[in-house]
Amino acid sequence: MDVELLEIRHHMGRFPPFDRISDELLDELASQVDVAYFKAGSDILVLDQEVHDLCYIRSGAVEVYRRGGELYNRLGEGDIFGHFSLLRNRRVRFPARAMEDTLIYFIPESVFYQLCEADAHFADFVEVERPRLESTVEQDKKQNDMMITRVRKLLTRYPLMLEASTTVQEAARQITEAQASAVLVLDAPSDTPRYTFRDSEGRAWQVTGILTDSDFRKQVVAAGRPADTPIGEVTGHRLVAVQSDESVHEAMLCMLRNNIHHLPVMHRRSPVGIVHLSDIIRYETHSSLYLVSNIFHQSSVEGLARLTPDVQEAFVRLVEEGADSRMVGSALSTIGRSLSRRLLELAEAELGPPPVPYCLMALGSMARNEQSIVTDQDNALVLSDDFDPALHDDYFLTLARRLSDGLAACGYPYCKGDIMATNPRWRQPLAVWKRYFHDWIQAPTPERLLHSSIFFDLDTVFGDNPLVEELQDLIAEQAPKHPLFLAAMARNAVNRTPPLGFFRTFVMEKDGKHNNSINLKRRGTAPMVDLIRIHALACGSRAQNSFDRLDDIDRTQLLAPGVSDRLRYALEFLSMSRIRHQMIDLQHEQVPDNNIEPENVSNTERHNLKDAFQVLSNAQKFLKFRYPMPSRSR
Amino acid sequence: MRLPRRRRPAGPSWPEFLARRAELAQDPPLAGFFAAGTMAPETPIGEVPMVALDMETTGLDERRHAIVSIGLVPFTLGRIRLAERRYWVLRPPRPLEAKSVAFHHITHSDIAHAPDLDEILDELLEALAGRLVVVHFRHIERPFLDAAVQARRGEGLLFPVIDTMSLEARWHRQSPLARFRRWIGRPPASIRLYDSRARYGLPVYSGHHALIDALATAELLQAQVATHFSLETPVGELWT
Numbered sequence A: 001m002d003v004e005l006l007e008i009r010h011h012m013g014r015f016p017p018f019d020r021i022s023d024e025l026l027d028e029l030a031s032q033v034d035v036a037y038f039k040a041g042s043d044i045l046v047l048d049q050e051v052h053d054l055c056y057i058r059s060g061a062v063e064v065y066r067r068g069g070e071l072y073n074r075l076g077e078g079d080i081f082g083h084f085s086l087l088r089n090r091r092v093r094f095p096a097r098a099m100e101d102t103l104i105y106f107i108p109e110s111v112f113y114q115l116c117e118a119d120a121h122f123a124d125f126v127e128v129e130r131p132r133l134e135s136t137v138e139q140d141k142k143q144n145d146m147m148i149t150r151v152r153k154l155l156t157r158y159p160l161m162l163e164a165s166t167t168v169q170e171a172a173r174q175i176t177e178a179q180a181s182a183v184l185v186l187d188a189p190s191d192t193p194r195y196t197f198r199d200s201e202g203r204a205w206q207v208t209g210i211l212t213d214s215d216f217r218k219q220v221v222a223a224g225r226p227a228d229t230p231i232g233e234v235t236g237h238r239l240v241a242v243q244s245d246e247s248v249h250e251a252m253l254c255m256l257r258n259n260i261h262h263l264p265v266m267h268r269r270s271p272v273g274i275v276h277l278s279d280i281i282r283y284e285t286h287s288s289l290y291l292v293s294n295i296f297h298q299s300s301v302e303g304l305a306r307l308t309p310d311v312q313e314a315f316v317r318l319v320e321e322g323a324d325s326r327m328v329g330s331a332l333s334t335i336g337r338s339l340s341r342r343l344l345e346l347a348e349a350e351l352g353p354p355p356v357p358y359c360l361m362a363l364g365s366m367a368r369n370e371q372s373i374v375t376d377q378d379n380a381l382v383l384s385d386d387f388d389p390a391l392h393d394d395y396f397l398t399l400a401r402r403l404s405d406g407l408a409a410c411g412y413p414y415c416k417g418d419i420m421a422t423n424p425r426w427r428q429p430l431a432v433w434k435r436y437f438h439d440w441i442q443a444p445t446p447e448r449l450l451h452s453s454i455f456f457d458l459d460t461v462f463g464d465n466p467l468v469e470e471l472q473d474l475i476a477e478q479a480p481k482h483p484l485f486l487a488a489m490a491r492n493a494v495n496r497t498p499p500l501g502f503f504r505t506f507v508m509e510k511d512g513k514h515n516n517s518i519n520l521k522r523r524g525t526a527p528m529v530d531l532i533r534i535h536a537l538a539c540g541s542r543a544q545n546s547f548d549r550l551d552d553i554d555r556t557q558l559l560a561p562g563v564s565d566r567l568r569y570a571l572e573f574l575s576m577s578r579i580r581h582q583m584i585d586l587q588h589e590q591v592p593d594n595n596i597e598p599e600n601v602s603n604t605e606r607h608n609l610k611d612a613f614q615v616l617s618n619a620q621k622f623l624k625f626r627y628p629m630p631s632r633s634r
Numbered sequence B: 001m002r003l004p005r006r007r008r009p010a011g012p013s014w015p016e017f018l019a020r021r022a023e024l025a026q027d028p029p030l031a032g033f034f035a036a037g038t039m040a041p042e043t044p045i046g047e048v049p050m051v052a053l054d055m056e057t058t059g060l061d062e063r064r065h066a067i068v069s070i071g072l073v074p075f076t077l078g079r080i081r082l083a084e085r086r087y088w089v090l091r092p093p094r095p096l097e098a099k100s101v102a103f104h105h106i107t108h109s110d111i112a113h114a115p116d117l118d119e120i121l122d123e124l125l126e127a128l129a130g131r132l133v134v135v136h137f138r139h140i141e142r143p144f145l146d147a148a149v150q151a152r153r154g155e156g157l158l159f160p161v162i163d164t165m166s167l168e169a170r171w172h173r174q175s176p177l178a179r180f181r182r183w184i185g186r187p188p189a190s191i192r193l194y195d196s197r198a199r200y201g202l203p204v205y206s207g208h209h210a211l212i213d214a215l216a217t218a219e220l221l222q223a224q225v226a227t228h229f230s231l232e233t234p235v236g237e238l239w240t
Helices: A003-012 A023-030 A083-087 A109-118 A120-126 A132-142 A168-177 A213-221 A248-258 A277-284 A288-295 A301-305 A308-320 A325-351 A389-409 A430-442 A446-455 A465-481 A483-493 A520-538 A546-554 A563-587 A603-626 B014-024 B028-036 B098-103 B108-112 B117-128 B138-153 B164-172 B176-183 B193-199 B210-228
Strands: A034-038 A043-045 A053-059 A062-065 A071-075 A096-098 A102-108 A161-163 A182-187 A196-198 A204-212 A262-267 A270-276 A358-363 A379-383 A427-429 A458-463 B050-057 B067-075 B086-089 B132-135 B161-163
Touching: A003 A023, A023 A109, A034 B210, A053 A083, A053 A109, A083 A109, A083 A120, A102 A109, A109 A120, A161 A168, A168 A182, A168 A213, A182 A270, A196 A270, A204 A213, A204 A262, A248 A262, A248 A277, A270 A277, A288 A308, A288 A325, A301 A325, A301 A389, A308 A325, A308 A563, A325 A358, A325 A389, A325 A458, A325 A563, A358 A465, A379 A389, A379 A430, A379 A465, A389 A427, A427 A430, A430 A446, A430 A465, A430 A483, A446 A483, A458 A465, A465 A483, A465 A520, A483 A520, A483 A603, A520 A546, A520 A563, A520 A603, A546 A563, A563 A603, B014 B028, B028 B117, B050 B117, B050 B138, B050 B210, B067 B117, B067 B138, B067 B210, B086 B117, B117 B138, B132 B138, B132 B210, B138 B161, B161 B164, B164 B193, B164 B210, B193 B210
Parallel strands: A161 A182, A379 A427, B050 B132, B132 B161
Antiparallel strands: A034 A102, A043 A096, A053 A102, A062 A071, A062 A096, A182 A204, A196 A204, A262 A270, A358 A379, A358 A458, B050 B067, B067 B086
């Protein structure tokens, strides 16, 4: 790799799909590009001209058009275009024009095909032959091993390097000045080429060792060496290093195996940074697993509330590591449940044990294990039938308030619809709950249907499980027997339609606040979850998670072959899209919401969204047909 | 600082000058370079094969300082061919002064094993032959190459260049508007390479590396022509 091209390599390595290709392919890519400048308003690709390159936007902005001349997409720094034409007949299918002064890096087709061959992820990214949605979801799944994060991601700066002849005093001064804690020791290349590299001026060096803070203590001060000792004399002879595309996990093992705290990171033979054990620990502690154990160690509401940033951090980490929507949903639900449990444990410790058995019920997304980072609290208490309001309700009201206020302090806002155990209606003995559910199923009214869609995703969080299990059984037994209930639910579920026409005219949510955006929950995941719930209720499934429900539905003849797979892909894609956009919000330090803004939607994503919305729309049509209103004869 | 302005060969046009040198040159590679000649002054710039050239030197005076690195990238107005880039670190004949070490990043030990310009001159001439050289600030590249080749081969090396800095000066130093701004006491716009690039929306590259600066110069010329000229502009209006 020529050091002089780091500039180009580094830029491309930041953007998909190049951010996941190996160092080697990235080097090859950077050394092969052609460059050209386009003034704002000038054509970059003209319809039907021959193309032999993939275009990468280094700076500026580009508009891509359809054959008929209508706008198809707007692209910015780091986006690519031209791959459709390369994969088809090498004739421009979508002409492109510079919107601003633009600098393009052209990647020759030979390199493009080489990337497609060598890197499955890259091929999937530009691939349009396979059904798009399917390949996107499949590819996200493939990326799912949590070991994917490469150690280069932890590097924040270039390593400090000094020649072996530098005195220890000078080295100490430079380390202090650089606010570093270690320095790499360089020498003239020896016979063994290990870690021999050329610097930006072409001079050859060999990294022979590393000198850390503790070496100054052990090798210099404790050993009584003078300040003018060359650092080459005090560094060890065996340098342990890792390659920059090794996983973080591998780097951690390497430190443990060798009992070292500083680990030089190499790109081939050139040093690119030093990872310290603390970098790895900081990285690891953002994992959701660590967070959950941390929740149970907190002894106050304040302590729990302080973990809110960690929840967001864990969320971002999961997404960055390629978790799918089920992993993210279940991690966030687990965190939410753990917080609720801990709050109740703390409350019980203070208020004393409960006078009668009770169970805290999770409702909605938490019960389905599909919680997102944007969520308010939905909870209810099921009490034992020994409950006597006059004697016991003070206790349970206080308990419910502790829970609700605690959750609010931890970033889960109060439920606007008042679906909380602080509301006496949702703090009732089992017999009352059973009556509620019976009434809702047998005589649906608009309000009852609304409750059904919230309460019929339910699960135990804390307390006496059997109380909630009885309710789950009741729903699974009763719902399939009531076609009127199913039909009413179905009619309700198709009220929220997906935005199908948002390509030519980006559909606006009409709430005034978010102009030019789509609410992915209201127009996507929620209607999808609703329709899956109805099929699940119809076939007597006790599953709560939408994907588990689809598995149950598959055991029946309810849906035509292949339909449930399409629903899975569409739900997965919509959920991931929503998750990704929430992550973008968090990374830009904005309050995450359920909206997607067109400027954050890539070309590929836009296509996939369209496909997913179409799947949802078709499924809604089928729902009306499958659960018709029973005729009111007699 | 003021630099001695080098007079360009009076009288003959560039094509005539190069043809004459091709006849007289004693050194075969030099003769070959001159024989490749240059395009007629009326050739549209859009059809001209070019090569962006940049050097790092130990100082600004070709009589006392030397070349330590050369970077070049062949290009046309349509494409900059990064894959055909060339880059050499050289060993200057005179010892480096400590002062110059701070000026660029090439140090004594870097050049201990580097070749002398003479060893790579034939390759360099081959890379330049038949292409119009583009530089940012011609008062470095041209006199340095001329003096260094004179010292090694006994004859000089002069050729036409497009200087992106003097093009930039046409609009930002010599235009009526620029003069008016100066007259009312406004500081003149900077015509340094990276400040000039910013005016055309070109990205920031880390400078002071001969190859990256050559690439930056090629991009700048593409931007200048796209903004102020056209593909039809005769090359004679741009070169000096």
